[in-house]
């Protein structure tokens with residue numbers, strides 16, 4: 573929306589005709605070996621499962637080399653996923669850079685990257701039964717990294733009322749239970765999510781974030797290969813399939829299932845595990861004595 577419409581300059585058409593350049597060309601990013609990943613998948617044995625009740629969240633831990641699935645159970649349901657390095661919560665999922673490196677929506681072969689100064693893959697998507705969806709006529713896709721998470725602050729801002737079952741609160745409660753503290757003490761650890769199963773896009777006319785009914789059905793799942801030891805949290809969004817509304821008790825909501833799998837150790841023996849970024853972190857500042865001991 574432009575408050576003061578301006579007269580375009582004489583060369584407006586020429587300026588608009590500049591060709592788009594993909595910011596991070598796909599070819600420069602090293603890709604996971606999908607053939608090896610598929611061979612690993614063939615050896616997996618289920619270790620445990622966790623049920624996430626509707627309008628609630630649960631945490632779970634996944635060791636490096638294990639795989640985990642988020643499974644649709646009783647009906648279409650969107651999930652909000654957070655990931656941390658289980659040994660250091662300062663390293664966590666970086667939705668924005670994942671979007672910049674891959675796309676607005678991610679699927680098999682794409683990776684979930686961690687924040688700076690670590691910037692490494694935390695997990696790689698090894699299978700996605702909704703991979704057939706692609707982009708629909710509205711320009712929407714599934715599993716977005718453009719939304720943030722529903723939260724009580726935005727809800728209060730827009731509706732003037734308080735609601736305690738938004739994904740932000742669900743994730744904060746679950747992490748608080750895991751760490752045996754109060755939600756208030758850990759809510760700053762909750763971060764922008766991977767919107768699992770959520771079908772979203774930007775409207776063509778006004779470029780606003782929109783959602784539509786998730787195409788997920790019972791039995792569908794998205795599967796991840798853990799590249800580092802993970803602490804994860806998943807919220808079953810109060811928006812249900814996100815076809816109408818969220819941040820209230822109106823939508824039909826369903827549980828989500830998390831399944832953790834162990835591969836044959838031999839199958840992952842030659843996987844190259846990611847290290848934190850090797851950038852020196854001087855950021856152009858004058859050198860200080862002993863700075864090289866200040867890594868991370």
Ligand SMILES: [Zn+2]
Nearest residue numbers: 722739809810
């Ligand atoms: Zn939500």
